[in-house]
Amino acid sequence: MMEENWGRLRQRLLKTVGQNNFTTWIEPLEFTRVDDGVAFFNVPTNFMGNYVSQNFADLILHEFNLSGEPVQRLAFKVAANEAARPAARRSDVADVVESPIDAADDMAPRARSAAPSAAAKDLADTLQAAPLDPRFTFDSFVVGKPNELAHAAARRVAEGGPVTFNPLVLYGGVGLGKTHLMHAIAWELKDRNPELNVLYLSAEQFMYRFVQALRERKMMDFKHLFRSVDVLMVDDVQFIAGKDSTQEEFFHTFNALVDQNKQIIISADRAPGEIKDLEDRVRSRLQCGLVVDLHPTDYELRLGILQSKVAQQMQTYPDLRIADGVLEFLAHRISTNVRVLEGALTRLFAFASLVGREIDMELTQDCLADVLRASERKITVEEIQRKVSEYYNIRMSDIIGPKRLRSYARPRQVAMYLCKQLTSRSLPEIGRRFGGRDHTTVMHGVRRIEELKTIDGQIAEDVEMLRRALEA
Numbered sequence: 001m002m003e004e005n006w007g008r009l010r011q012r013l014l015k016t017v018g019q020n021n022f023t024t025w026i027e028p029l030e031f032t033r034v035d036d037g038v039a040f041f042n043v044p045t046n047f048m049g050n051y052v053s054q055n056f057a058d059l060i061l062h063e064f065n066l067s068g069e070p071v072q073r074l075a076f077k078v079a080a081n082e083a084a085r086p087a088a089r090r091s092d093v094a095d096v097v098e099s100p101i102d103a104a105d106d107m108a109p110r111a112r113s114a115a116p117s118a119a120a121k122d123l124a125d126t127l128q129a130a131p132l133d134p135r136f137t138f139d140s141f142v143v144g145k146p147n148e149l150a151h152a153a154a155r156r157v158a159e160g161g162p163v164t165f166n167p168l169v170l171y172g173g174v175g176l177g178k179t180h181l182m183h184a185i186a187w188e189l190k191d192r193n194p195e196l197n198v199l200y201l202s203a204e205q206f207m208y209r210f211v212q213a214l215r216e217r218k219m220m221d222f223k224h225l226f227r228s229v230d231v232l233m234v235d236d237v238q239f240i241a242g243k244d245s246t247q248e249e250f251f252h253t254f255n256a257l258v259d260q261n262k263q264i265i266i267s268a269d270r271a272p273g274e275i276k277d278l279e280d281r282v283r284s285r286l287q288c289g290l291v292v293d294l295h296p297t298d299y300e301l302r303l304g305i306l307q308s309k310v311a312q313q314m315q316t317y318p319d320l321r322i323a324d325g326v327l328e329f330l331a332h333r334i335s336t337n338v339r340v341l342e343g344a345l346t347r348l349f350a351f352a353s354l355v356g357r358e359i360d361m362e363l364t365q366d367c368l369a370d371v372l373r374a375s376e377r378k379i380t381v382e383e384i385q386r387k388v389s390e391y392y393n394i395r396m397s398d399i400i401g402p403k404r405l406r407s408y409a410r411p412r413q414v415a416m417y418l419c420k421q422l423t424s425r426s427l428p429e430i431g432r433r434f435g436g437r438d439h440t441t442v443m444h445g446v447r448r449i450e451e452l453k454t455i456d457g458q459i460a461e462d463v464e465m466l467r468r469a470l471e472a
C-alpha cells in the first residue's frame with residue numbers, strides 16, 4: 001500500500017474520530033508497510049501502541065478494508081531511530097539545534113518513558129526552566145497612561161474569577177513590561193490559590209519542549225503536561241511564527257485548554273494581526289480574546305518608574321543623595337525602553353557609591369555618556385530654534401541674531417535651555433549655533449530658565465509645551 005493511500009485513510013479517520021483524538025492518537029502513527037495482511041506502524045511509545053490497538057484498531061481495519069486493502073491485523077513497533085520520528089518539520093528541529101538556549105543537559109537523550117505519570121517530573125522541569133522573577137509583582141509595577149489598560153486587564157485576570165476573556169494577549173515593544181505583568185499575574189494567582197497549576201514559559205521554551213518530546217518519543221507526556229495546567233502563560237509568542245509544527249501543536253494545546261475553560265495569557269512584541277508567518281487559525285484564536293497593548297512610555301511614566309526604582313536602590317545605598325533635576329533629566333533623555341532606564345539607574349548608583357559622591361548632573365553625564373548618546377533623540381538645534389520662534393511668534397533670525405531686547409532674549413534662553421536638555425550638544429557648540437555666542441552666555445541662559453521655571457508658571461508651561469511638541 002502506498003503512502004498516499006494512508007494519507008487518504010487518515011483523512012477519513014480524522015472525520016470519524018474527531019480532531020482531538022486524531023491529533024493525539026492517529027497523527028503520530030507512522031505507517032510503514034502492509035505485509036501478508038498485517039499493517040505495520042511505528043509509534044513513539046509502547047503506551048501509544050497499546051492504546052491505539054485497544055481503542056482504534058477496529059476502526060482502522062475497517063478503513064483499510066474499505067480502501068480495498070485486505071488487512072487483518074495491525075502491528076505497532078516503537079521506532080528505534082530518528083528517521084521514524086513523527087512529523088516534526090525539519091525547520092523546527094534545526095531551529096532548536098541552533099537556538100541559543102542552554103541545554104547541553106536538556107538535549108541529552110533521556111530514558112524513554114511512555115506513561116503520562118512522568119509528566120509530573122517534566123512539569124517540575126519546565127517550571128524550573130522558567131522561574132518567576134520575585135521582583136516582578138503588581139506592587140513594583142508603576143501604572144501610567146501608556147500601560148493602564150494592560151495593567152487593569154492583568155489585574156482582572158489575576159483575581160482568578162470566572163474566565164471572562166481568553167486568551168489575554170499583552171503586546172508592545174521591547175522592555176515595556178509585558179513579562180513583568182505576566183509574572184505579576186502568576187504571583188498573584190499563586191498567592192490566592194497555592195494549589196493552582198500555573199505554567200509560565202517563553203514560546204521558545206514551548207518549541208524546545210515540543211521538539212524534545214518528539215525526539216525522545218514523549219509526545220504523550222508533552223500533551224498531558226500542557227493539557228493539565230490551570231493557567232498557561234506563553235511569553236513572546238511571535239517566536240513561533242514560521243515554525244509550522246510548533247504552531248500546530250500550540251494551536252491544539254490552546255484549543256484543549258480553552259475547551260476546559262482554562263485561562264491562557266500570551267505576550268507578543270506586536271499585535272497578533274501584524275505577526276508575519278503566523279498561521280491564520282492561530283492568529284484568529286489570539287484575536288478572540290482580549291488584546292491590549294502597552295504603549296511606549298511617556299515622560300510622566302518614566303519619571304514615576306525612576307522614582308520607584310530609586311526608592312528600591314536606596315535600600316541598598318541608604319547614604320546616597322540625588323540632586324534635584326537628575327531624574328527629570330533622565331526621564332527626558334533616556335528612551336522609552338524601561339530596561340535601559342533601569343540599567344542606567346543601577347549603574348549610576350553603583351558608580352556614585354564607588355566614588356562616594358552625590359548623584360548630580362555632572363556625575364550623571366559622565367557615568368552615562370554612552371547611554372545618553374545611544375538614546376539621543378534626533379532633535380536638532382535648528383528644530384528647537386524653529387519651534388521656539390514659531391511659539392513666540394518671532395523670526396528665527398531674531399533668536400540667533402545679536403538683538404538683546406527682552407522679547408528676543410527670553411525665547412533665546414528658552415531655546416538654549418531646550419538645546420541643553422534635548423540634545424547632546426556641549427555648551428560651546430550650542431553657543432556657536434546661536435550666532436557664535438560664548439559658552440558662558442549659554443550657561444547663564446540655561447540657569448536663568450531653570451530658576452524662572454520654579455517661580456514663573458508661564459515660563460514653566462512654555463517650556464513644557466515646547467518640549468512636548470519637540471518630542472512628539
Ligand SMILES: Nc1ncnc2c1ncn2[C@@H]1O[C@H](COP(=O)(O)OP(=O)(O)OP(=O)(O)O)[C@@H](O)[C@H]1O
Nearest residue numbers: 140141142173174175176177178179180305338339
Ligand atoms: N511599569 C513598570 N513599572 C516598573 N517596572 C517596569 C515597568 N515596565 C517595565 N518595567 C521593568 O522594565 C524591565 C523590562 O520589562 P519586561 O521584561 O517586562 O519587558 P518586556 O515587555 O517583556 O520586554 P521584551 O519584549 O524584551 O521581553 C523589567 O525589569 C521591568 O521590571
